[in-house]
Amino acid sequence: MISVYHYMSVAAILFALGTFGVLTRRNAIVVFMCIELMLNSVNLTFIALSSHLQNMDGQVFVLFVMTVAAAEAAVGLALMIAFYRNRESIDVDQINMLKW
């Protein structure tokens, strides 16, 4: 029988993978995709616990997480296009104009 721990272990592995990608990748779009991976692992946790607790609240929360992810995708990708116009690259190492 599949317990809720199985699903949460898969979600933990996915979250760690997403963290690894965010920390290592230089391409801003791939960093963005890794953030989506982390959001999805959290969604899996929500739905697994919601199904385990036989409660609807977690799934409604997943809907809101998806809304925020969609908004983030629109704004984040527009930011990348604006940055690419200025610097001709989307390397995260070069996004330091506000640093000093």
Added chain:
Amino acid sequence: MEIIFFYLVALIVVISGILVVRCQSPVNSALALVNTFFCLAIYYVMLRAPFMAAVQIMVYAGAIMVLILFVIMLLNLGTEAKKRYTQGIVWSSLASLLLLVNVVYFLKRGQVTDSVGDITAYTVQSFGHTELIGKALFTEFLLPFEIASILLLVAIVGAVVLAKKDV
């Protein structure tokens, strides 16, 4: 039988997650990410949440991935950007391993309570998952729902303003 299927999907989801992180080309990463989304949709079906699986495929694997692929196509990065595509592997893998160990430790230590709600497999089958979600969304979560619509409006306006050539 079900547990074998679970492990098979888990294997696919972890492998495509690794591919998302490690693929050199962003397009390959995006395709692996679509694979991950589909596997998570399979999990949602197994968790008796078919509406969330449909939304996952439509919103994530449909809309967001199309947006990401469009931006990859628009930016058209050169080959020199592909040569140095990672940095700080050692410290990052240490950090994410630490995170994983931490999460697994708390998973082992914690205890999930027994079921407290009334949404059983029977109610999901008799009422339909969409109806249950809709009832929760439009009664109990009405204010967050409206705030989410405002958030989407702000995101649309923000994206248009940011992506314009001269503001």
